[in-house]
Structures are given as C-alpha cells and as structure tokens.
Amino acid sequence: MLIITTISCDSFVEVDPPKNSLVTKTVFEDAATVESAMANIFVKMRQQGLVSGNFSISTSLGIYADELDxxxxxxxxxxxxxxxxxxxxxxVSLWWNHAFNLIYAANDIIEGVAASQTLSEEDKDRFTGQALFVRAYLHSLLLSLFGEVPYIMTTDYIENNRAIRTPEPEVFEKLIGDLNEAVNLLDNNNQANENILPNLQVVYALLARIYLYSGDWAMAETMASNLIGNYGLEDIDKVFLKGSNETIWQLMLGDNPVNTYDALQLIITGIPTQGMALMDDLVGAFEAGDLRYTHWTNSITSDDGQTTLYYAHKYKATHNTTTQSEEYSILFRLAEQYLIRAEARVQLGDISGSQADINVIRNRAGLGNTTANDKASLLDVILHERRLELFTEQGHRWFDLKRMGKAEEVLSPIKAGWRNTDIVLPIPESELELNPNLKPQNAGY
Structure with a gap:
C-alpha cells in the first residue's frame, strides 16, 4: 500500500481525518513498503504540479519571465x-495544492518511521532524511513563488487547517534546519550511478542554493565546494543524458521507455507549434561560438519560409524508440554549483576565485575567460551565464531576476501587464476562503 494513495483531499487545509490518516501502521513495519511510499512521492513529483509534468515551473516560469514566447x-x-x-x-492553485499534498505525504513518512518498532535504525535514517529533504525542497519552491508560506511540519489536520504564513527569514531557518538534520541521516549512496534518490550530495546542492538565496555567502561557498570536489562537468552533448557525470539529482521516468516532459513541451516539431518557443532576445544573447547555442537550441522554419522559431533542445528524446529511457528529468546539476560558488565568492571579495568558477562554465561552452574584474561587472556576468547555462530549467531565470532585483528592469519593457508586485504570485483564493489565517493576500492581488 502506498501512503499517497490515502491522500485524497483537494487542499492541504481540507484534511479529513478518516480520508487522510493511514489505514494501518503496518506500512511502517517493512522497509519495502516505506520505500514504495517514497517512490510514489517522486512519481507524483515527476508527473504533476511544480517540479515536472505538464506546465511545470521549467516551462511556466520560462513563460512568466523572458525565456519563452x-x-x-x-x-x-x-x-x-x-x-x-x-x-x-x-x-496557481495546482502548484500550491500539489506541493502541500506531497509535503503532507513527507510528514506522514517522518512521523510513521519515527514511531515504527520494526524498521532498522539504518532504514529509519534513510527514509527520514529523504522525507526531510522533500519537505524542504518543496517549501523552498513555494517560498520563491508565493513569498511567505506556512511551513507545514505535521499531519495534524487541526493544526494544518489553522496554519499561518511563516515570515521569510523563519522559512529559511526551517529549511536549513530540515536539511542539516538530513545531512546527519543520509550517506553518499548514488543508487547505481543513476542519482534518482536524494542522498547527502543532493542535500548539499539544495543547501548551497538556499544559502545563496538567503545571502549567507560563506556557507553557500562551502556547500558548493563540497559538490565541486566530488563531481565533474560533462561533455556538452552528454549533460542531459541519464548517465551524465554532472547530474546530482534527477527523476527517473519509470519502467517503460518514456520521455521527459521538457522535451515533449519544448521541442517544436511543426508550425503551427504546440504553444511555445524561445524568445528572440534569449537566442540573441549567446556569444559567437557558444556551444550551448549550437548544442542546446535548435530551430524550425515553416514550409513557406516566412517563420523560423527556436526551441530548447537540451533534452532531445521525443519518441520512444528504445527499450530504455535515455534521459531523466534533471533537478540539480554541477554547473549550477559552480555559478553558486562564483556568486558567493564575489560577494565575499574573492574576485579571482569567482573568475575561475565562471571560466570553468565558459570554457566548457567553448568560450574564452571572462574579462570582468570587479564586483559589479562579475555579478552581471554571473547573471548572464546563469541565463545561458540554465535556461528553461526549473525556473532558475525567474528566481534569479527576482532575488537579484532585476525583474522590473528586465520584464517591464516586454510584459504589458507587468507590475512590481508580480515578484510573488497570489495565494490561491480558495485557500484564503478555507483558512482566513493565511490572510492578507499578497499585495497587488
């Protein structure tokens, strides 16, 4: 029996005890059943809502920002x-509800494993560490999207029904607390080199991102360095294959040979299109000779020759032609860690260290070293390199514009409806009606 199949509510604030409590505690008496429950969380993450699936943050936030028309x-x-x-x-409601339902499932595992009388201590540590990571990861995405959000750490339906929004500094505290606890519970097991389950390295990757976002430059540098010493950048043609040496964490696509949602949504197979294409300004931002342009983008021209559209071509498999999937959905990879460390270092005054990290990314793309040599120009270069390295991946561009104070400058000229309150999305109206403790609504909505 899988835990998530017992979660049938429409919203985390509408928790009905008979529906949403475990039917039996026997789920936590055997490691195999808990492992299945954790696997189901990752299946839900892959197929629905925020992280992957139709109109995940990779595509939706690319549309919201300046990546996709x-x-x-x-x-x-x-x-x-x-x-x-x-x-x-x-x-908006889909993202909110999906994330909090999975957070509820993670909390269910944390509580059930802690109460188990039969699981080994090794299994308890593994499952608790993975569930803590999932809880932190999803809350980090919700924070970046909605601003202050409740940090849900229990399955108590009464407490969840009355949840209040947590101030941003406190959310960062709780994120880091969960992740530091996970550090003490997880090891470096990389699951037969497929990197499909959160391990110690994955926790470090999220910690590096969280420390960067919260402005703790020293810890961001430390966490990124932990990873950079244990991984290597991959050949540019192999970065998005499931066996890439650069991948820190990816979502397995299932037993059958299926494709990533990124490929299915982003690759244009004909004009008229399925709905989206790379913005001209993004295509024009690549320098001459940038291998990311020639290897990670492609174009298609209409039969009459009047229209040419460019599309992201990082993931390339659009048809099931083999007996095994060649690409998984990558959520964390090493290149981001170099750029995290580059930004942390320049903030700490380490100009040469920042340049060195930027140059690793540029050189892999076939480009020469950066000429930037002061804090302001290096921060501009880092934002530029993040744009070209991480385009259409997990909403990075939008989160970067937001946290670096560039959203107004970049988006107001190209988005007719832009308002400076758009840096956060609205709390779903249905949630405010069900739980008035979530008020006030975010400004502008």
Missing part, C-alpha cells in the same frame, strides 16, 4: 505570459 490558448498560461495572474487561476 507563448502562442497557445490555455487561459491560465496566457495570464502568466501577460502578467495578469489572478488568485482564482487554476495554475
């Missing part, structure tokens, strides 16, 4: 593209 007809996606998002929009 949108030609489709989905009302919710059109509102993201034009910056006319409403608190009643389905996309």
């Amino acid at each position: 949108y030609f489709g007809s989905s009302p919710d996606i059109l509102k993201l593209y034009s910056h006319n998002v409403l608190a009643s929009d389905g996309q």
Whole structure:
C-alpha cells in the first residue's frame, strides 16, 4: 500500500481525518513498503504540479519571465505570459495544492518511521532524511513563488487547517534546519550511478542554493565546494543524458521507455507549434561560438519560409524508440554549483576565485575567460551565464531576476501587464476562503 494513495483531499487545509490518516501502521513495519511510499512521492513529483509534468515551473516560469514566447490558448498560461495572474487561476492553485499534498505525504513518512518498532535504525535514517529533504525542497519552491508560506511540519489536520504564513527569514531557518538534520541521516549512496534518490550530495546542492538565496555567502561557498570536489562537468552533448557525470539529482521516468516532459513541451516539431518557443532576445544573447547555442537550441522554419522559431533542445528524446529511457528529468546539476560558488565568492571579495568558477562554465561552452574584474561587472556576468547555462530549467531565470532585483528592469519593457508586485504570485483564493489565517493576500492581488 502506498501512503499517497490515502491522500485524497483537494487542499492541504481540507484534511479529513478518516480520508487522510493511514489505514494501518503496518506500512511502517517493512522497509519495502516505506520505500514504495517514497517512490510514489517522486512519481507524483515527476508527473504533476511544480517540479515536472505538464506546465511545470521549467516551462511556466520560462513563460512568466523572458525565456519563452507563448502562442497557445490555455487561459491560465496566457495570464502568466501577460502578467495578469489572478488568485482564482487554476495554475496557481495546482502548484500550491500539489506541493502541500506531497509535503503532507513527507510528514506522514517522518512521523510513521519515527514511531515504527520494526524498521532498522539504518532504514529509519534513510527514509527520514529523504522525507526531510522533500519537505524542504518543496517549501523552498513555494517560498520563491508565493513569498511567505506556512511551513507545514505535521499531519495534524487541526493544526494544518489553522496554519499561518511563516515570515521569510523563519522559512529559511526551517529549511536549513530540515536539511542539516538530513545531512546527519543520509550517506553518499548514488543508487547505481543513476542519482534518482536524494542522498547527502543532493542535500548539499539544495543547501548551497538556499544559502545563496538567503545571502549567507560563506556557507553557500562551502556547500558548493563540497559538490565541486566530488563531481565533474560533462561533455556538452552528454549533460542531459541519464548517465551524465554532472547530474546530482534527477527523476527517473519509470519502467517503460518514456520521455521527459521538457522535451515533449519544448521541442517544436511543426508550425503551427504546440504553444511555445524561445524568445528572440534569449537566442540573441549567446556569444559567437557558444556551444550551448549550437548544442542546446535548435530551430524550425515553416514550409513557406516566412517563420523560423527556436526551441530548447537540451533534452532531445521525443519518441520512444528504445527499450530504455535515455534521459531523466534533471533537478540539480554541477554547473549550477559552480555559478553558486562564483556568486558567493564575489560577494565575499574573492574576485579571482569567482573568475575561475565562471571560466570553468565558459570554457566548457567553448568560450574564452571572462574579462570582468570587479564586483559589479562579475555579478552581471554571473547573471548572464546563469541565463545561458540554465535556461528553461526549473525556473532558475525567474528566481534569479527576482532575488537579484532585476525583474522590473528586465520584464517591464516586454510584459504589458507587468507590475512590481508580480515578484510573488497570489495565494490561491480558495485557500484564503478555507483558512482566513493565511490572510492578507499578497499585495497587488
């Protein structure tokens, strides 16, 4: 029996005890059943909502920012593209509800494993560490999207029904607390080189990102260095293959040979398109000779020769032609860690160290060393390199514009509906009606 199959509520604040409590404690008496429950969390993460699936943050936030033009007809996606998002929009509610349902499932595992009388201490540590990571990871995405959010650490339906929004500094505290606890519980096991389950290295990767976002430059540098010493950058043609040496964590696509949602959504196979294409400004931002342009983008021209559209071509498999999937959905990879450390170092005054990390990324892309040699110019270069290295991956571009104070400058000229309050999305209207403790609504909505 899988834990998540017992979670049938529409919202984490609508928890009905008979539906949402475990039918039996026997789930936690055997490591195999807990492992299945954890696996189901990752399946849900892969197929629905924020992390992967149709209109995940990779595509939706690319549309919200300055990566993707949108030609489709989905009302919710059109509102993201034009910056006319409403608190009643389905996309906003989907992200919120999906994330909190999985957080509930992670809390269920944490509590059930702690109470188990039969699991070994080794298994308890492994499952608790993985669930703590999942809880922190999903809360970190919610914080970046919605601003202050409740940090849910229990399955108590009464407490969840009355949850209040947690101030941002306290959310960072809780994130780091969960992740530091996971550090003490997990090891470096990389699951037969597939990197499909959170281990110690994955926790370090998220900690590096969280420390960067919260402005703790020294700890961001330390966490990124932990990873850089244990991984190597991959050949540019192999970065997005499931066996890439650069991958820190990826979501397995299942037993059958299926494809990533990134490939299915982003690769244009004909004009008219399935709805989105790379913005011209992004395509034009690549320097001459940049291998990321020639290897990670592609184009298609209409039969009449009048229209050429560019698309992200990092993931390349759009048809199931083999007996095994060749690409998994990558959530953390080493290149981000170099750029995290580069940014942390320049903030700490280590100009040469920052240059060295930037140059590793540029050189892999076939480019020469950066000429930037002061803090302001290096920060601009880092933002530029993050744009070209991480485009259409996990909403990085939007989160970078937001946290570096560049959203207004970049988006107001190209988004007719832009308002400076758009740096956060609205709390879903349905959640505010069910739990008034979540008020006030974010400014601008």
